[in-house]
Amino acid sequence: xxxxxxxxxxxxxxxxxxxxxEDIAAEIVADLRTGAHGTEVRAGAHWRDRGxxxxxxxxxxSLRAGGMAQRETGAPLVVHPGRNEKAPEELVNILRELVPxxxxx
Numbered sequence: 001x002x003x004x005x006x007x008x009x010x011x012x013x014x015x016x017x018x019x020x021x022e023d024i025a026a027e028i029v030a031d032l033r034t035g036a037h038g039t040e041v042r043a044g045a046h047w048r049d050r051g052x053x054x055x056x057x058x059x060x061x062s063l064r065a066g067g068m069a070q071r072e073t074g075a076p077l078v079v080h081p082g083r084n085e086k087a088p089e090e091l092v093n094i095l096r097e098l099v100p101x102x103x104x105x
Contacts, residue, residue, distance in 0.1 A: 002047025002078065003031035003069070005062045016058045024065035025072070032075050045076040053084040060094060067098035 005011055005024070030036075031043040046066045055063065063079075070077040077095070081087035096102050 001036065001041065001043045002045050003028045003036060003043035004046045004066050011058055011062070013058060016061070019061075021061055021065045021068060024062060025068035028066060028069035029072055032069065032073050043075075045078050046070060047078045047080075053082075053087045053090060055090060055094075063091065063094055064098060067095045071099050 005016070028043075028046050032046070033042065034040075035042050046069055066077050069075070077099075079091050079095075081091050092102065092104060
């Protein structure tokens with residue numbers, strides 16, 4: 001199971017805009033370490049699905065939070081960039097700011 005948030009169109013923009021990256025990262029870390037959504041079922045990775053290019057601010061916030069959680073936990077951060085040829089570079093540039101040793105596979 002993955003932790004985190006799907007692309008921007010599937011997020012509650014009113015709720016997400018009020019949250020900080022640190023708050024979202026803490027939620028992802030808790031999903032990975034203790035269990036998701038009040039259960040004992042722990043996520044195995046942070047999953048970040050594609051979005052539009054360029055990413056919307058809420059998607060950037062979610063991606064940066066995922067990078068923060070990855071840096072703290074070492075858990076895999078899985079990103080599906082979609083089909084836009086510019087998407088992988090944008091995603092990698094955002095994540096490299098948070099995780100300079102980012103391995104791309």
